[in-house]
Structures are given as C-alpha cells and as structure tokens.
Amino acid sequence: MQMPVPSAAILARKAEITARLRAILPTDAVIDDPAETRAYECDALSAYRRQPLAVVLPRTTAEVAAVLRACAEMAVPVVPRGAGTSLAGGAMPQEDGVILGLARMNRVLEVDYDNRFIRVEAGRTNLSVTGAIEGEGWFYAPDPSSQLACAIAGNIAMNSGGAHCLKYGVTTNNLMGVTLVTMAGEVIEIGGPFCDAGGLDLLGVICGSEGQLGVVTEATLRILRAPEGARPVLIGFSSNEIAGACVADIIRAGILPVAIEFMDRPCLEACEAFCHAGYPDCEALLIVECEGSEAEIAEQLGLIRQIAARHDPVEFREAQSADEAKRIWLGRKSAFGAMGQKGDYMCLDGTIPVSALPMVLRRIGELSAEYGLEVGNVFHAGDGNMHPLIIYNANEPGQQELCERLGAAILTLCVEAGGCLTGEHGVGIEKRDLMEVQFGAEDLEAQMRVKDVFDPGWLLNPAKVFPLRVSAARRG
Amino acid sequence: MRVTTEAELAEAIRGAAGPLDIRGGGTRRGAGVGERLEVGISGITLYEPGALTLIAGAGTPLAEIEAAVAAEGQRLPFEPAHWGAVLGLAGASTIGGVVATNASGPRRVQAGACRDSLIGVRFVDGSGVVVKNGGRVMKNVTGYDLVKLMAGSWGTLGVISEVAFKLLPAAPTQATLVMDLPIVEGVAAVSAALGSPFDVSAAGWLPGLGAVVRVEGLGASVDYRAGRLIELLACYAPRIERDGSAAIWADLAAVRPLQGRVGDLWRFSVKPSEAPGIAARLGGEVVLDLGGGLIWALVPEGTDARALAAPYTGHATCLRGASPRFELEAPGVAALSRGLRARFDPRGILNPGVMG
Numbered sequence: 001m002q003m004p005v006p007s008a009a010i011l012a013r014k015a016e017i018t019a020r021l022r023a024i025l026p027t028d029a030v031i032d033d034p035a036e037t038r039a040y041e042c043d044a045l046s047a048y049r050r051q052p053l054a055v056v057l058p059r060t061t062a063e064v065a066a067v068l069r070a071c072a073e074m075a076v077p078v079v080p081r082g083a084g085t086s087l088a089g090g091a092m093p094q095e096d097g098v099i100l101g102l103a104r105m106n107r108v109l110e111v112d113y114d115n116r117f118i119r120v121e122a123g124r125t126n127l128s129v130t131g132a133i134e135g136e137g138w139f140y141a142p143d144p145s146s147q148l149a150c151a152i153a154g155n156i157a158m159n160s161g162g163a164h165c166l167k168y169g170v171t172t173n174n175l176m177g178v179t180l181v182t183m184a185g186e187v188i189e190i191g192g193p194f195c196d197a198g199g200l201d202l203l204g205v206i207c208g209s210e211g212q213l214g215v216v217t218e219a220t221l222r223i224l225r226a227p228e229g230a231r232p233v234l235i236g237f238s239s240n241e242i243a244g245a246c247v248a249d250i251i252r253a254g255i256l257p258v259a260i261e262f263m264d265r266p267c268l269e270a271c272e273a274f275c276h277a278g279y280p281d282c283e284a285l286l287i288v289e290c291e292g293s294e295a296e297i298a299e300q301l302g303l304i305r306q307i308a309a310r311h312d313p314v315e316f317r318e319a320q321s322a323d324e325a326k327r328i329w330l331g332r333k334s335a336f337g338a339m340g341q342k343g344d345y346m347c348l349d350g351t352i353p354v355s356a357l358p359m360v361l362r363r364i365g366e367l368s369a370e371y372g373l374e375v376g377n378v379f380h381a382g383d384g385n386m387h388p389l390i391i392y393n394a395n396e397p398g399q400q401e402l403c404e405r406l407g408a409a410i411l412t413l414c415v416e417a418g419g420c421l422t423g424e425h426g427v428g429i430e431k432r433d434l435m436e437v438q439f440g441a442e443d444l445e446a447q448m449r450v451k452d453v454f455d456p457g458w459l460l461n462p463a464k465v466f467p468l469r470v471s472a473a474r475r476g
Numbered sequence: 477m478r479v480t481t482e483a484e485l486a487e488a489i490r491g492a493a494g495p496l497d498i499r500g501g502g503t504r505r506g507a508g509v510g511e512r513l514e515v516g517i518s519g520i521t522l523y524e525p526g527a528l529t530l531i532a533g534a535g536t537p538l539a540e541i542e543a544a545v546a547a548e549g550q551r552l553p554f555e556p557a558h559w560g561a562v563l564g565l566a567g568a569s570t571i572g573g574v575v576a577t578n579a580s581g582p583r584r585v586q587a588g589a590c591r592d593s594l595i596g597v598r599f600v601d602g603s604g605v606v607v608k609n610g611g612r613v614m615k616n617v618t619g620y621d622l623v624k625l626m627a628g629s630w631g632t633l634g635v636i637s638e639v640a641f642k643l644l645p646a647a648p649t650q651a652t653l654v655m656d657l658p659i660v661e662g663v664a665a666v667s668a669a670l671g672s673p674f675d676v677s678a679a680g681w682l683p684g685l686g687a688v689v690r691v692e693g694l695g696a697s698v699d700y701r702a703g704r705l706i707e708l709l710a711c712y713a714p715r716i717e718r719d720g721s722a723a724i725w726a727d728l729a730a731v732r733p734l735q736g737r738v739g740d741l742w743r744f745s746v747k748p749s750e751a752p753g754i755a756a757r758l759g760g761e762v763v764l765d766l767g768g769g770l771i772w773a774l775v776p777e778g779t780d781a782r783a784l785a786a787p788y789t790g791h792a793t794c795l796r797g798a799s800p801r802f803e804l805e806a807p808g809v810a811a812l813s814r815g816l817r818a819r820f821d822p823r824g825i826l827n828p829g830v831m832g
Binding site for chain 1: 591625644648700704766
C-alpha cells in the first residue's frame with residue numbers, strides 16, 4: 001500500500017501550523033506530541049499506520065469550520081475521523097495532514113417521535129443513538145457490527161450497513177439531513193426532517209463519500225418504532241451450494257426476513273472453539289431472523305421450515321426462548337473474534353448477486369488452496385454481501401503481501417461475478433488500487449468531478465478511494 | 477429526435493448544437509425548450525427473481541416493468557407514482573422518467589423513495605461521455621454514489637440510459653383503515669399509526685374519504701396488525717377496507733381527486749406535523765401522502781403557493797404553473813448544485829432551466 005510522499009514543506013511548518021490551530025481552538029483540543037498522536041496512527045485496519053502531523057478534537061460546528069478554513073488557507077490536508085473503526089483505512093492519517101476527530105461532538109440535539117426523526121452530533125456512537133430512544137420503544141435501524149464503538153459520522157462517510165439492512169436499508173436509506181462543513185469552512189445545511197431533496201440529491205452523494213467532500217458535524221436520522229419481537233432460526237446444511245439455494249428459495253417465496261446470515265465450515269469450527277455456541281456439525285449454517293408479533297413470527301418461520309425441508313437440512317433449530325435466541329446469535333456475533341484466534345486476519349467485503357453465491361464460494365475455496373491461506377466465510381446472504389476472512393501471520397515475512405494478493409483475487413472474482421469491491425466497509429486505502437477493476441476511466445473521472453466541486457484543492461482525505469495515479473494531477 | 481441505443485444517445489448529445497428537451501414518455505412536463513430528445517432505449521435486459529434484481533433500458537415503459545415483476549410475485553418497492561393524469565398529460569411513463577424525477581408513491585414511508593431502490597445507472601453526460609455507477613447488487617459502497625445524485629436530477633446532469641433496481645416480494649394481502657376525519661385529526665391519526673410497531677406501509681388523507689392507513693403482508697399478519705391498529709385508533713372510529721384497499725392507494729398515487737381540475741399544481745415536502753397548518757394557509761384543495769409529509773395542493777393559477785404556505789420546514793415544487801418549479805436553494809447548496817451542473821454538463825444543454 002502506497003501513500004503519497006509527504007510534503008516536506010508542510011512537515012517543516014509543523015510548529016507554525018499547530019500554533020495556528022491552537023490559536024483558534026481551546027488548548028486541550030490540539031494534540032501534536034508524537035507520543036499522544038500515536039493513538040491516532042491507524043483505524044481498525046491496523047496493518048497500515050502513519051503518524052499524523054497533529055490531531056484536533058473540536059467540540060462545535062463553528063470550531064470544525066475554523067479548523068477547516070485555517071487548514072485550507074495553509075494548504076494542509078485534513079483526514080476526518082469518527083471513532084476510528086474503519087476496516088478500510090478510511091481514517092488512516094497522512095504524515096503531512098491533520099486528523100480532525102469528532103469524538104467530542106456526541107450530543108443528542110432533538111428527538112421528535114411525531115415526525116419520526118432524531119438529530120444528533122455526528123461523533124455520537126451508533127448504538128447510543130438507539131440508546132437515547134429505546135426507552136420509548138424506538139430504534140435507529142442501521143446496525144454495523146462495530147455499533148457499540150463506531151460513530152454516526154463514520155457511518156455516513158462509509159454508508160455503513162449491518163445485519164438487518166435486508167429489511168431496513170443501509171445508512172443512506174435512513175439519513176434525512178446533515179450539517180456539512182466544506183473544506184473552505186462554509187457550514188451548509190442539506191436535507192432535514194422531510195422527504196427527498198428540493199433540488200439535486202446532494203445528501204445522496206455525500207453519504208458514502210468517505211470524508212472527501214466535507215465534514216458532517218450533525219445528522220438528522222430516521223427513527224422507527226421497534227417491532228413487537230424478533231426470533232432467529234438456525235439451519236444447518238451439508239454443502240454451501242445447498243445453503244445458497246435455500247437462501248434463493250426463501251427470497252423467491254416472498255418472505256422478507258430481517259436478516260439471513262451465512263457461515264461456512266472454517267468459520268463454524270472457529271466459533272465453536274471460541275465460544276461453544278452449540279452449532280451443529282455441518283458445512284454451512286444459516287441464521288434467519290423474523291420480526292413481528294409471536295403469531296407473525298410463527299407464520300414466517302413455518303414457511304421457512306417448509307422451504308428448508310426441501311433442502312435436506314442437517315438441523316433446523318428454532319429459538320424457543322430469549323436465551324436460545326441469544327445463543328444462536330452468539331457465534332455469529334463473535335465470528336470475527338473467533339477467526340482472530342487463528343491468527344491475523346483480513347476481512348473482505350465484496351458483494352455478489354445472490355444467484356452467484358455457490359460459484360463464488362467454490363472459487364474462494366480453490367483460491368484459498370492455491371495461495372495456501374485459510375479463508376472463512378461469514379456474511380449477509382440475503383443481500384449477497386460477503387465477508388471472506390483471510391487468516392495469515394503478519395509477523396512472517398511475505399505473508400502480508402500474499403494475503404493482500406489473495407484478497408485482490410477474491411475481490412476481482414466478486415466483480416467478475418457481477419458484483420462489487422465493497423458492500424458496506426468502503427474503499428479507503430484498502431481497495432483503492434483495485435478501483436479500476438470495477439470502473440473505467442470515465443466512471444472514475446465522473447466521481448472525481450464531484451470532489452472537484454466540493455473540495456477544489458483536494459485537501460480532504462485526498463489519498464483515499466481513487467488510485468493515486470488516477471488522482472495525481474488533481475492532488476497537485 | 478428519438479434514440480434507441482446508448483450509442484445513439486451519446487452521439488446525439490455530442491452532436492447537439494443547442495439545448496435538448498429530454499423526454500421519456502412525456503408524462504412529467506420537461507424543459508419545453510430546445511430540440512426534443514426522446515429516450516427510446518427500451519427493454520428489460522436482466523431480471524433475476526431469485527436475486528430480487530432487474531435491469532432495464534431507461535426508455536422501457538413503466539407498465540412493462542410492473543407487469544414483468546408482478547408475474548413473478550414481486551414489485552418495485554417504492555410504488556411508482558403516476559403523474560400523467562393529474563398533470564393532464566397523455567403518454568405512458570418510462571422507467572427513466574420515474575428515476576429522473578425520483579417519483580415515489582405511498583409506500584415511500586415504509587420502503588423508501590425511488591432513489592432508495594435504485595442500485596445502478598448508466599448515463600450519458602452533457603459532453604456525450606457514457607458513465608456507469610452502482611451496479612446490480614443490493615449493497616454497494618464502491619466509490620461515490622452517483623446513483624442517488626442522478627435520481628431526481630431531472631436530466632440536468634446526464635441522460636439516463638439504463639437503470640438497475642432491487643425489488644421486493646409483492647405482499648399477497650393488504651387492508652386499509654379509513655377514518656372520516658378532517659385534516660388536523662387525520663394527520664394525528666396517521667402519525668399515531670406510523671409511530672406504532674405495526675409496520676404501516678402507507679398513510680395519507682384524501683378529500684371526501686378522510687385519513688387512510690395501509691398494512692400489507694401475509695394474510696394472518698395483515699389481520700393481526702389491522703386489528704391492533706383498530707384498537708390503537710379506536711377514538712377515531714376506523715372502518716376497515718379490504719377489497720377496496722388497492723383502489724384507494726392507486727387513487728392517491730395518481731392524485732385522483734385533483735385530476736382534471738383548473739389551477740396550479742404543487743407538491744410540498746415538509747415535516748408531517750406542519751401539514752394541517754400549511755393546508756389551512758393554502759386554502760385550496762389538498763391531498764396528503766406520507767403521513768402528511770407530502771402535500772399535493774391545487775391553487776388558483778398564478779398563486780405563489782410558497783409565500784402562502786410559509787413558514788414550513790422542507791421544500792415546494794410547482795409541477796404545473798408559472799412559478800419557479802424548484803424551491804430557491806440556500807446560497808451554499810445552490811453553489812454546489814451549480815458547480816455539479818457545470819462539471820457534468822459544461823455546455824448547459826441538458827434540460828436547461830428545469831432545475832435552475
């Protein structure tokens with residue numbers, strides 16, 4: 001993974017730059033001691049690290065605007081950061097850039113049940129948005145696995161998904177408005193507690209723009225009344241192909257579960273060893289969750305049982321109690337941690353057409369053998385969002401590169417199967433250099449034109465998303 | 477000029493000497509100036525019911541797509557809105573026109589807008605360059621989301637040649653609660669329904685009928701939820717409509733009460749709780765959708781409905797009348813929108829004047 005050569009001129013001006021930041025922010029909001037900035041040297045893609053020039057932690061939109069205006073004037077790049085949980089390196093610093101962290105902006109600003117929205121500062125964590133309203137029986141739907149830690153700002157930047165987006169959609173489908181600060185320091189309100197854009201859908205392109213168009217400091221989010229109940233069922237199969245066929249049949253039958261999760265044997269074995277979830281001994285496992293009243297759940301699970309029966313399941317286990325439901329989810333929710341017991345891992349995020357599942361899983365198995373690295377699969381099967389986990393040893397010379405090559409081969413396979421490089425994690429630095437596998441030059445040019453409009457100087461998170469060669473002329 | 481392939485479309489835009497008036501089925505009142513460019517790129521190119529995805533040429537008639545997916549027990553989630561009749565325009569809507577205007581119907585409260593179901597586009601920009609974005613999978617965050625940007629851009633950033641959608645299973649059963657209420661109580665009733673756990677799929681208010689709330693799904697589930705909603709809304713004396721349910725929502729999606737009437741036609745997209753106040757200030761006849769969040773209003777010709785309705789949180793669109801079509805944007809937003817148009821259509825030839 002390459003980063004642009006840091007600007008020697010900026011590095012030489014570090015004292016002047018931090019002095020200017022200190023002049024516009026409270027003293028405790030600027031960090032430039034390398035011992036302290038080290039905490040910000042990476043995000044959850046910890047294989048890649050860079051020391052930032054400085055870190056700022058503003059408390060208000062006005063402070064964010066002041067920082068951006070100053071950095072724009074000094075031509076210093078800025079990398080926005082929510083909670084630093086990006087799996088794609090979206091918040092990884094650059095050495096000649098300032099990290100702008102939103103962690104101190106975490107207040108709830110407005111809750112309106114009649115109009116079904118909440119307005120929060122964007123540094124607030126995902127789960128604590130629901131936390132603020134669940135007492136009244138409401139929730140915020142997008143639920144990335146990192147929801148305990150990840151910030152709404154990062155969710156918006158990456159257009160994060162989650163296990164339940166089959167029914168409720170991803171961040172962009174639940175985002176109604178933002179307060180955006182541009183690199184020039186201008187504060188702009190886009191959208192709000194009403195439906196659809198009054199002109200061009202700027203909100204739609206801001207969501208998922210990986211912190212390259214502006215810094216979102218506040219967000220208006222759609223909230224929903226929680227269903228009366230939810231219950232999962234676990235279904236074991238003798239092959240990946242059969243499990244894949246069962247997924248397609250459930251969808252074809254007109255049932256819309258809130259989640260259909262898929263785990264293959266390597267992943268199941270790791271989970272069993274890690275947390276003894278009591279999963280059956282099988283090649284592939286589905287967890288299907290349905291929502292509603294008791295009677296509604298029973299109706300849907302009854303249909304799913306009939307469909308599953310046609311595919312000779314090794315086991316069909318319906319949760320009979322809250323405790324059993326928890327156990328069914330336990331392994332799935334610990335899957336990444338369980339795989340982590342086997343070694344270092346790289347988590348991929350390609351999406352494929354659901355119909356291509358059996359073929360893609362078979363090819364991943366072949367590639368795994370070819371490269372000599374174990375791959376476990378745990379993913380959202382209902383929408384084809386794969387999460388192959390490649391196990392490797394980062395301390396063994398050459399393994400990181402081998403793992404990256406296998407990752408690239410798997411993602412290329414996803415694109416060739418009609419899918420895409422990333423379904424919910426974002427491009428960041430991780431998939432940046434693969435963008436040309438999916439897009440032609442004109443496609444990338446059209447996307448970069450949007451950045452030209454929002455950030456003409458290409459100072460916001462400039463080394464991400466677009467291959468460095470492709471963006472070189474614009475980055476100056 | 478009518479084009480039937482993407483290559484012809486690109487050629488037509490590259491060779492254009494001046495403004496182009498871009499048309500699908502002619503049901504949504506386009507620019508009205510410049511040379512007419514009719515997008516006739518028609519046909520479903522991929523439909524995988526097992527993957528809930530469909531790809532079609534932008535000029536494919538909406539009716540053809542709705543029939544194809546209905547034959548497999550599926551549907552477009554956003555319940556496309558048919559504007560032709562209320563605008564007094566003959567013609568058959570195309571899927572590209574639906575996308576270009578982000579024209580969603582009553583199910584928008586539950587399943588999102590057209591832009592939320594749209595997963596991929598191909599378009600030709602103002603320089604005649606073909607661009608693709610998104611794809612054919614349901615979850616995709618690879619690069620910027622130009623799919624959303626194209627939806628509702630009224631042809632001003634590029635002319636859409638192909639669209640990809642995610643679909644949903646069609647619900648086998650539906651039921652509608654009808655409550656004979658004036659607007660104020662009507663909005664309170666539908667708001668209570670939308671704030672319940674009973675998964676309401678549409679909520680509105682129609683003159684002569686009152687407040688309406690729909691539930692859809694498997695039979696027993698519809699019965700259960702309709703029953704619980706009747707309990708919840710007991711103070712509004714709801715009656716339940718089963719056989720007539722679909723017709724109510726077809727009427728609302730087509731704004732039937734305002735069809736064939738003289739006057740200017742407006743859409744207000746607002747905070748739902750503001751709807752009764754806005755309707756009172758407008759004075760004319762209204763139809764409410766999206767729990768009050770969408771107001772269709774008929775006002776005397778030449779009325780500045782925005783001034784009349786103010787204050788409101790949201791925006792108004794003049795679909796028929798001499799007033800500016802779109803709400804004036806705040807300076808920062810307007811500058812970004814202008815910048816995007818200048819980059820995607822440097823000659824300013826795509827539906828000029830439609831969006832500002």
